[in-house]
Amino acid sequence: xxxxxxxxxxxxxxxxxxxxxxxxxxxxxxxxxxxxxxxxxxxxxxxxxxxxxxxxxxxxxxxxxxxxxxxxxxxxxxxxxxxxxxxxxxxxxxxxxxxxxxxxxxxxxxxxxxxxxxxxxxxxxxxxxxxxxxxxxxxxxxxxxxxxxxxxxxxxxxxxxxxxxxxxxxxxxxxxxxxxxxxxxxxxxxxxxxxxxxxxxxxxxxxxxxxxxxxxxxxxxxxxxxxxxxxxxxxxxxxxxxxxxxxxxxxxxxxxxxxxxxxxxxxxxxxxxxxxxxxxxxxxxxxxxxxxxxxxxxxxxxxxxxxxxxxxxxxxxxxxxxxxxxxxxxxxxxxxxxxxxxxxxxxxxxxxxxxxxxxxxxxxxxxxxxxx
Numbered sequence: 001x002x003x004x005x006x007x008x009x010x011x012x013x014x015x016x017x018x019x020x021x022x023x024x025x026x027x028x029x030x031x032x033x034x035x036x037x038x039x040x041x042x043x044x045x046x047x048x049x050x051x052x053x054x055x056x057x058x059x060x061x062x063x064x065x066x067x068x069x070x071x072x073x074x075x076x077x078x079x080x081x082x083x084x085x086x087x088x089x090x091x092x093x094x095x096x097x098x099x100x101x102x103x104x105x106x107x108x109x110x111x112x113x114x115x116x117x118x119x120x121x122x123x124x125x126x127x128x129x130x131x132x133x134x135x136x137x138x139x140x141x142x143x144x145x146x147x148x149x150x151x152x153x154x155x156x157x158x159x160x161x162x163x164x165x166x167x168x169x170x171x172x173x174x175x176x177x178x179x180x181x182x183x184x185x186x187x188x189x190x191x192x193x194x195x196x197x198x199x200x201x202x203x204x205x206x207x208x209x210x211x212x213x214x215x216x217x218x219x220x221x222x223x224x225x226x227x228x229x230x231x232x233x234x235x236x237x238x239x240x241x242x243x244x245x246x247x248x249x250x251x252x253x254x255x256x257x258x259x260x261x262x263x264x265x266x267x268x269x270x271x272x273x274x275x276x277x278x279x280x281x282x283x284x285x286x287x288x289x290x291x292x293x294x295x296x297x298x299x300x301x302x303x304x305x306x307x308x309x310x311x312x313x314x315x316x317x318x319x320x321x322x323x324x325x326x327x328x329x330x331x332x333x334x335x336x337x338x339x340x341x342x343x344x345x346x347x348x349x350x351x352x353x354x355x356x357x358x359x360x361x362x363x364x365x366x367x368x369x370x371x372x
Contacts (some may be wrong), residue, residue, distance in 0.1 A: 017349040032224040033099040037167045039069040042351045043255040048075040051253050055320050060250035065240035065307050070096035072253050073233040080229045086240040088284055090277035091268045093237040098163050100233035111155045116214045124150040132273045136186055141172045141206040148210055164217050166271035168209035174202045241306045247314030255324040257286040259300040301335050308339035312371050323367040341369040
């Protein structure tokens with residue numbers, strides 16, 4: 001197998017933005033609140049930290065118009081920066097709010113432990129199951145998830161408990177252990193598990209996941225509280241093309257969606273079903289771009305350009321737009337031009353380990369642009 005140095009030879013890879021698995025193991029890529037809930041992506045906090053170091057002044061203000069699970073906002077709080085994150089997906093905004101909120105640690109711990117204890121005593125009412133939930137959860141698992149859900153309205157930190165519920169639901173679905181990202185159909189029979197190298201059975205209970213993730217969430221929020229600064233992180237639920245972005249910002253740092261690559265709504269469908277979140281997926285950029293249809297890719301480019309043009313208008317005079325993207329279709333030169341931006345610099349980074357069970361070498365570009 002080629003060494004990292006051999007792999008980079010002649011490829012003009014920026015070693016300061018690329019890490020081996022030994023240099024950056026998963027426990028570091030998912031430190032503190034970054035693992036409150038699994039989220040597909042290669043936009044790791046260490047990359048964001050380095051981009052801040054290169055392109056933002058100390059104490060600056062940063063905008064992420066495609067904020068996803070909130071990596072930019074979390075790292076801005078850790079790095080002493082004010083931030084604004086925009087996302088059209090309701091579940092993403094829930095995650096961001098929970099990750100970036102400032103908590104009274106005593107109240108938080110009391111509420112999470114109290115909710116868990118009440119659930120374990122058998123309190124709560126199992127009602128309101130949707131057809132999707134009945135299809136994807138064993139009867140016992142679904143009853144436990146619904147009982148837990150019925151308790152949430154009694155607590156100030158209900159959103160934290162909603163994230164716990166969503167994470168437990170992800171693990172408790174009727175699917176194989178090795179295919180939690182995009183299961184195609186419910187798994188109803190025992191199966192050979194590629195993850196555990198033995199025969200496994202579909203999950204029949206959710207209680208152990210609810211307990212595990214309640215305690216893990218509490219520990220991670222406490223851990224983040226020890227390293228975060230007192231700067232602000234604002235979460236905006238909406239379409240970055242039309243919402244008020246505010247400003248001025250010293251930089252935009254973001255990783256846009258790719259055309260038709262990941263259906264983030266379907267990835268989190270269980271959360272939308274259990275939590276009753278608004279579904280705006282038809283309006284998500286890239287959601288309609290399936291395959292390589294010319295019209296879909298063109299619509300994607302126009303939409304991204306509209307977002308970046310709005311971001312440009314919110315920048316400080318010396319501000320920069322920093323975009324992390326795998327531009328294999330070479331769409332971004334035209335997108336930047338349409339947005340009124342000029343490419344100033346391009347870094348190439350090696351992504352040594354992709355999410356899920358994907359394999360193979362993978363590279364991304366980091367594009368740095370300024371107002372034209």
